[in-house]
């Protein structure tokens with residue numbers, strides 16, 4: 001047989017599969033209505049297991065696992081179809097369209113903004129970029145930024161979430177699940193670290209350097225070359241500069257931003273000491289209310305998936321079916337649980353796209369934790 005004839009055969013088979021698929025989905029919808037009337041949950045593990053067992057056996061050894069994967073996918077589609085028919089428009093879909101209606105058409109240039117650290121911190125530099133007329137309140141910790149926004153003390157909060165060379169700011173991801181907030185914007189800031197010491201001191205005489213863990217990591221090559229220097233972590237790069245300025249010692253220095261030299265009366269002992277010239281940190285802007293500004297083309301969510309084989313794969317398949325491009329996937333262990341993880345996804349997409357809203361609503365309606373973290377632009 002030639003290729004064209006094989007393909008004709010495949011086309012005929014697909015035709016039958018599609019007819020049966022539609023029939024199966026219609027039947028699932030009827031089951032869904034029955035379940036709603038009788039107050040039964042959509043998900044029935046026992047029934048799914050029973051079917052998987054049967055198709056696994058019937059498919060024969062060679063195709064058993066393929067058949068199980070196919071039917072696992074069918075259950076997902078069937079459940080989400082039932083959910084959609086029953087819910088009509090989900091709460092999340094309503095909240096999103098509400099936010100689209102109420103959000104001003106231009107991103108504000110001012111507002112009260114919580115930043116971690118003190119003047120000269122990289123969060124402040126990010127804030128200046130986003131809110132040129134912003135009114136900054138400094139708080140000591142990342143948790144303080146979330147709290148200031150959650151309690152309405154500040155309209156916005158700025159938090160670093162990842163660096164191009166040193167990776168994710170885990171502390172911020174871990175705090176996300178303890179707070180209620182929405183991401184309304186993100187920004188990428190080029191970060192050039194400098195070594196700051198007292199006027200008249202020099203790199204040769206420095207025995208101890210203070211800075212934040214992320215900045216130390218981004219300058220690891222500098223420390224390899226200067227093995228005599230002891231590293232001491234502190235909560236922020238600007239705080240490190242202030243500590244050096246306040247100290248009597250002349251053998252200490254801080255890794256900080258260039259503006260901190262002038263702010264704290266220090267001298268630049270070494271310039272651009274980060275490992276890479278392309279060193280960027282991404283910051284997010286959070287707010288208490290959901291707001292979706294024009295041009296929002298990125299969506300962030302936080303989800304748990306069941307601790308079962310294939311669970312993450314099935315979730316990813318939902319993105320893949322819609323041709324959605326994933327920008328970031330981060331997993332963090334859930335404290336107190338045995339190797340269970342919280343997943344954070346950033347993906348390309350617009351909430352004006354009904355398929356995307358349906359996907360979000362579908363995940364929100366599922367049995368696992370799902371949090372819509374926002375739709376925004378960078």
Ligand SMILES: O=C(O)C(=O)C[C@]1(C(=O)O)C=C[C@@H](O)C=C1
Nearest residue numbers: 031042043044045047048075078
């Ligand atoms: O049999 C049911 O209860 C259904 O809702 C149908 C179905 C299926 O697609 O086969 C879907 C969801 C349930 O978890 C189990 C099975």
